Each structure stands twice: as structure tokens, then as C-alpha cells.
Amino acid sequence: MDFIYLLVATIFSDNFVLSKLLGVYPVINKSNKKISIVQEGILVTISLIVMSIFSYILYTWILEPLNISYLTTILFSLILFLVAQLTVLISKKMGKYNNVGISVEQIVANSIILAAVLIGIEQEHILYSVIYAIGAGLGYTLISVLISDAMDRVDEDTIVPAFSGIPIRLIALGLMAYAFLGFNGIAP
Amino acid sequence: MKIELKWTLILVVLIVICSIITGVVYGALEDKIAENNFETKDNIDITSLLPEADSLKDLDIDIPEDSKIRSVKGAYSNDELKGYLIKVDSEGAYSTISIAIAITNEGKISGIEILSQNETEGLGDKIADDEFTSRFKDKTAKTPLTLVNDETSANDEVQGISGATISAQAVVDGVNAAIEFFNTHLEGGGN
Amino acid sequence: MNSYNNKKNNTALLAAICTGFVATTSLKTALSIGLAASIVLIITNLIMHLFINKAPNSMLMLFYIILTAFITSIMYLIFQAYFPDIVNELGIYIPVLLFTISIIVQIFLHEKKYSILNILALSIGFILILCGIGIIRELLGGKYTAILEAPAAFIITGFLLAILSGIFDKDKKTA
Incomplete structure (x- = not known):
């Protein structure tokens, strides 16, 4: 029950993009092609899961007992780079995601991953950490899809030029975020 | 290949140096950080x-x-x-x-x-x-x-x-x- | 700044601002994160000059990531020691923001030159806009609590960017 609640909360009421304001740029700086957005979301989620497992083990079994938790950022960034490399490699090997063209840098520069992992390592159990990572990844994918859908309905030619591109996407994201505040009521 | 190996070694050395410097800085600031004690604010003043x-x-x-x-x-x-x-x-x-x-x-x-x-x-x-x-x-x-x-x-x-x-x-x-x-x-x- | 680099710089600046949203609840947090992120950027890019033209191109990014993480850890320790109230407010977001901003700027500049002048100009713009959002949210937040909620950051920035691009970027087509 706890797990389900945590998952729903991280996807909706505690969404990383809308309520924690992380990973905003990757969300709004995308083409409107749904299939590649979903694929990218899946790859980010996979990186998140792998990353959360590695980092949880590293932190609770090595960093904390040895009292060297000040190295967390350096070591996690290294793992992040390796995991990103691995994810890109796997996606290329599978062949299916070739057209996504997600790069290692794009995964490293997604602030959601580092944030979710840093929050995840403070959970009591590794499962919570993984669930948290899954929720964060799915929430990110959901918002990416929703915002691209909203942008499909905006005719870029009819709006004031100054608003076209990033500003209109940010405003759409803001309105969506206010709507998502309604999910807060789910909390017990 | 040789140059790659050389730079991989340099990278490892760099990571070690960075970790040591961070450790030294942490050692220097440890008392000050402990004074502020976050998270476990249970030991309040x-x-x-x-x-x-x-x-x-x-x-x-x-x-x-x-x-x-x-x-x-x-x-x-x-x-x-x-x-x-x-x-x-x-x-x-x-x-x-x-x-x-x-x-x-x-x-x-x-x-x-x-x-x-x-x-x-x-x-x-x-x-x-x-x-x-x-x-x-x-x-x-x-x-x-x-x-x-x-x-x-x-x-x-x-x-x-x-x-x-x-x-x-x-x-x-x-x-x-x-x-x-x-x-x-x-x-x-x-x- | 010459016009050749302008577009890249603007994209990098935008990416950095969007990453820094978390810190814009008040002027104090916006300013401190803006300054700290700029320091991380500048020092990292300075050190990168040691490796430029020597290390293999494919490894430059890894060096950049390690150095950024290193400076970020140092900054976070300094925050914990001397600015406890900001740590209480932002917590683990401090290292996340500093790290991501530095990386994202480098990605969108998309050059392996690590020009300090460029970074300096970008940092100033970054601090100014972040503080701008912080001031607006702090001032309006006193009257309307909805402004302090997370979503307001998106909308305020959206309008702010539209106004800025309306003034400075007359022939704008896409962002």
C-alpha cells in the first residue's frame, strides 16, 4: 500500500517537473513527436532505476559506514555518467531506439535523475528508492507527453512572436502545474 | 590506444585528487557544519x-x-x-x-x-x-x-x-x- | 558578445534559468544560487584549460563532469558551514542545481573552447534574470500566496522571457 501511494504521489501530486521544478528544460525543449518523447522518457526512467540501485548500495554500504558522505556528489556524478553511457549503449544495441538520438549528455543534464537519487538514498529501504525513481521517471514522461500534446493545439503562427517557442511552453506548463495542484488532495 | 590509456590514468588521478581536496575541505569545515546540524535537528539548543x-x-x-x-x-x-x-x-x-x-x-x-x-x-x-x-x-x-x-x-x-x-x-x-x-x-x- | 555566438549563448542561458527555477522563491535564494552556480561554472571552465587540446576529445566531457561535481561538493560544504538557512530551505537541491546548471550550459554552448569571457557574460545574465524572478515572486508572494506555489515560477518566467525577447530580439522566429 505504501508503495502504491509513493508511486502515485511521485507521478501526480509530487511530480518532479511540476511541483519540484526540476528537469524543466528537457521537458520544454523537445520536438512534438510523441513516439520519440515516450522513448526518451522510457530511457530516462531506465537510467533512473539503474542509477537508484547502484547509488543506494554505494551510499548505505560504503559511503555512510566509512563516514565519507561528502564524496556523494563526485561519485554519483561518475555513476551517472556511466549509467548514461550504458543506457545509450543498450538503446543503440536494441536498435529500436535508434531514432531517439538521446545522448549521454542529455541524460547527465537531466536534474531529475540526480535529485531523485539523492532523495532516494535517504529512504529506509532500497525498494522505496527504486519506486521513487520509477515514479520520477514516469512523471517526467507524463509531463513531456502532455506538454507536447498541448503544444499541438497551439498554432505558433497566430500568437505574438515574442511568446512563441519557450515562453508559451513555460506558461502552458505553469497552467498545467496549477491544475496538478488539485492532486494534492489525494494525500491521506 | 596509448594516449587513451594515459588519459584514463590521469582521470583516475584527478578523481583521487578531487576526493582528497574535498575531504580536506570537509575536515576543515566539519565543526562548523556540525554546529548547524541539519536534518537531525533533534538535539536542539x-x-x-x-x-x-x-x-x-x-x-x-x-x-x-x-x-x-x-x-x-x-x-x-x-x-x-x-x-x-x-x-x-x-x-x-x-x-x-x-x-x-x-x-x-x-x-x-x-x-x-x-x-x-x-x-x-x-x-x-x-x-x-x-x-x-x-x-x-x-x-x-x-x-x-x-x-x-x-x-x-x-x-x-x-x-x-x-x-x-x-x-x-x-x-x-x-x-x-x-x-x-x-x-x-x-x-x-x-x- | 559577437552575434555568431549569440544564439548558442541564449539557448544555454535559457536552459540554465529553467534549471534554476527551484531557487526562485525569494531574492536571497535566487541570488545565492545564481552566484554559486556562476562560481562553479567559472572555476570549472578555468581548470578545463589545463586539459584542452591535450586530452582526447571524447574524454573532455567526463573531465568536465568530474570537475563540476568536485567544485559543486566544495560549494555545498561551504553552504552547509556558512549559510545554514539557505541549506535549510533548499537542502539537496543545492548540489543538484549547481551540478546541472554547469553541465547544461556546457552542453548548449556546444563548444570545447571553455571561453571564460563568454561564461562570465552568461553568468551575469543568469544571475540578473534569476534574481528578477526571485524579486517578482517575493514581492507578489506577499500579496497573493498562489505566486509562491511552484507553478507561478513557470508563468512569471514565461512572461518575463516574452518581454525580454520582445525588447532585445526583434527578428525572433524560434527560441
């Missing part, structure tokens, strides 16, 4: 809440199971009991709010502090600000406090925060639980 006291001691008191009270400690100054530090957990809008309440021997709230909370950013989390917590200062710990919207007119009233009624009410509930515990279990010298 009693002097900030109850200026007359300088140390805390555990009391031999049974805490009712179903109450909000989490722990009760006596606040002493040179073995002389000056008051009590009561920690309570109260359910807020979205999270459990832990509050430390200091009540003097004379039955006055000398200060409260929000130890942890996870209320809505910018609204509910205002309960942790001094502006709100200082409103509990010098209230009499006899009768339960009530939350009011406007300026307070009576001693048993506390002004709330607009937009954060549930969170503020949770703090008042927590403080009231401490007041009740003080009146039923502690008043008149406690142990």
Missing part, C-alpha cells in the same frame, strides 16, 4: 527556547501511547529544574509536523520550534518561520490555545497564517497536546 536552562535530562515519565507526545525532557540549570521540553508529532496537511515546545515551571510557553515538516512550499511551510513560532511565546499553558484569523485579543489566541490554516492548526493542536500533558502529568514539579 535548549537555551534558544528556554534561556534560563542550559541542559536537558530525561525524565522518568510514562507517555500515553495514543497521544501526540513523543518525548518529554526536563530543562535544567545547574541541577535546578527550570521547565520542560516536550516534543510532539502533529498531522499537518500533507506531512507529519514535529514540534518542540518549551514550557517553564511557572506554566508559560517560553518558545516553540518546528523540528521537521514537509508542508506546501511557500504556504504551509511558513509555520516553521520565526514569525509564526514566536506567536506562541509567553502564552499561558493552562487552557488550550485557539487559532484566529485576525489580530489576537486574548492570551489563549494565536494568529494563523492566511492560506495555511490546516498546517497552522496542526501546530496549535500539537502545542495543545503538550499543554494538556503538562497540566496532567508535569505541573507542580513533575518527577
Whole structure:
């Protein structure tokens, strides 16, 4: 029950993009092609899961007992780079995601991953950490899809030029975020 | 291939150097960071809440199971009991709010502090600000406090925060639980 | 700044600002994160000059990541020691923001030159806009609590960017 609640909360009421304001740029700086957005979301989620497992083990079994938790950022960034490399490699090997063209840098520069992992390592159990990572990844994918859908309905030619591109996407994201505040009521 | 190997070695050396420097900086700042102690704010500085006291001691008191009270400690100054530090957990809008309440021997709230909370950013989390917590200062710990919207007119009233009624009410509930515990279990010298 | 680099710089600046949203609840947090992120950027890019033209191109990014993480850890320790109230407010977001901003700027500049002058100009713009959002949210937040909620950051920035691009970028087509 706890797990389900945590998952729903991280996807909706505690969404990383809308309520924690992380990973905003990757969300709004995308083409409107749904299939590649979903694929990218899946790859980010996979990186998140792998990353959360590695980092949880590293932190609770090595960093904390040895009292060297000040190295967390350096070591996690290294793992992040390796995991990103691995994810890109796997996606290329599978062949299916070739057209996504997600790069290692794009995964490293997604602030959601580092944030979710840093929050995840403070959970009591590794499962919570993984669930948290899954929720964060799915929430990110959901918002990416929703915002691209909203942008499909905006005719870029009819709006004031100054608003076209990033500003209109940010405003759409803001309105969506206010709507998502309604999910807060789910909390017990 | 050779050049790659060479730079991989350099990379490893760089990581080691960076880690050592971070360690040195941490060593230099460790005391200062420990002073600020975050997260585990459980070891709070009693002097900030109850200026007359300088140390805390555990009391031999049974805490009712179903109450909000989490722990009760006596606040002493040179073995002389000056008051009590009561920690309570109260359910807020979205999270459990832990509050430390200091009540003097004379039955006055000398200060409260929000130890942890996870209320809505910018609204509910205002309960942790001094502006709100200082409103509990010098209230009499006899009768339960009530939350009011406007300026307070009576001693048993506390002004709330607009937009954060549930969170503020949770703090008042927590403080009231401490007041009740003080009146039923502690008043008149406690142990 | 010459016009050749302008577009890249603007994209990098935008990416950095969007990453820094978390810190814009008040002027104080916005300013401190803006300054700290700029320091991380500048020092990292300075050190990168040691490796430029020597290390293999494919490894430059890894060096950059390690150095950024290193400076970020140092900054976070400094924050923990001397600015406890900001740590209480932002917590683990401090290292996340500093790290991501530095990386994201480098990605969108998309050059392996690590020009300090460029970074300096970008940092100034970054601090100014972040503080701008912080001031607006702090001032309006006093009157309307909805402004302090997370979503307001998006909308305020959206309008702010639209106004800025309306003034400075007359022939704008796409962002």
C-alpha cells in the first residue's frame, strides 16, 4: 500500500517537473513527436532505476559506514555518467531506439535523475528508492507527453512572436502545474 | 590506444585528487557544519527556547501511547529544574509536523520550534518561520490555545497564517497536546 | 558578445534559468544560487584549460563532469558551514542545481573552447534574470500566496522571457 501511494504521489501530486521544478528544460525543449518523447522518457526512467540501485548500495554500504558522505556528489556524478553511457549503449544495441538520438549528455543534464537519487538514498529501504525513481521517471514522461500534446493545439503562427517557442511552453506548463495542484488532495 | 590509456590514468588521478581536496575541505569545515546540524535537528539548543536552562535530562515519565507526545525532557540549570521540553508529532496537511515546545515551571510557553515538516512550499511551510513560532511565546499553558484569523485579543489566541490554516492548526493542536500533558502529568514539579 | 555566438549563448542561458527555477522563491535564494552556480561554472571552465587540446576529445566531457561535481561538493560544504538557512530551505537541491546548471550550459554552448569571457557574460545574465524572478515572486508572494506555489515560477518566467525577447530580439522566429 505504501508503495502504491509513493508511486502515485511521485507521478501526480509530487511530480518532479511540476511541483519540484526540476528537469524543466528537457521537458520544454523537445520536438512534438510523441513516439520519440515516450522513448526518451522510457530511457530516462531506465537510467533512473539503474542509477537508484547502484547509488543506494554505494551510499548505505560504503559511503555512510566509512563516514565519507561528502564524496556523494563526485561519485554519483561518475555513476551517472556511466549509467548514461550504458543506457545509450543498450538503446543503440536494441536498435529500436535508434531514432531517439538521446545522448549521454542529455541524460547527465537531466536534474531529475540526480535529485531523485539523492532523495532516494535517504529512504529506509532500497525498494522505496527504486519506486521513487520509477515514479520520477514516469512523471517526467507524463509531463513531456502532455506538454507536447498541448503544444499541438497551439498554432505558433497566430500568437505574438515574442511568446512563441519557450515562453508559451513555460506558461502552458505553469497552467498545467496549477491544475496538478488539485492532486494534492489525494494525500491521506 | 596509448594516449587513451594515459588519459584514463590521469582521470583516475584527478578523481583521487578531487576526493582528497574535498575531504580536506570537509575536515576543515566539519565543526562548523556540525554546529548547524541539519536534518537531525533533534538535539536542539535548549537555551534558544528556554534561556534560563542550559541542559536537558530525561525524565522518568510514562507517555500515553495514543497521544501526540513523543518525548518529554526536563530543562535544567545547574541541577535546578527550570521547565520542560516536550516534543510532539502533529498531522499537518500533507506531512507529519514535529514540534518542540518549551514550557517553564511557572506554566508559560517560553518558545516553540518546528523540528521537521514537509508542508506546501511557500504556504504551509511558513509555520516553521520565526514569525509564526514566536506567536506562541509567553502564552499561558493552562487552557488550550485557539487559532484566529485576525489580530489576537486574548492570551489563549494565536494568529494563523492566511492560506495555511490546516498546517497552522496542526501546530496549535500539537502545542495543545503538550499543554494538556503538562497540566496532567508535569505541573507542580513533575518527577 | 559577437552575434555568431549569440544564439548558442541564449539557448544555454535559457536552459540554465529553467534549471534554476527551484531557487526562485525569494531574492536571497535566487541570488545565492545564481552566484554559486556562476562560481562553479567559472572555476570549472578555468581548470578545463589545463586539459584542452591535450586530452582526447571524447574524454573532455567526463573531465568536465568530474570537475563540476568536485567544485559543486566544495560549494555545498561551504553552504552547509556558512549559510545554514539557505541549506535549510533548499537542502539537496543545492548540489543538484549547481551540478546541472554547469553541465547544461556546457552542453548548449556546444563548444570545447571553455571561453571564460563568454561564461562570465552568461553568468551575469543568469544571475540578473534569476534574481528578477526571485524579486517578482517575493514581492507578489506577499500579496497573493498562489505566486509562491511552484507553478507561478513557470508563468512569471514565461512572461518575463516574452518581454525580454520582445525588447532585445526583434527578428525572433524560434527560441
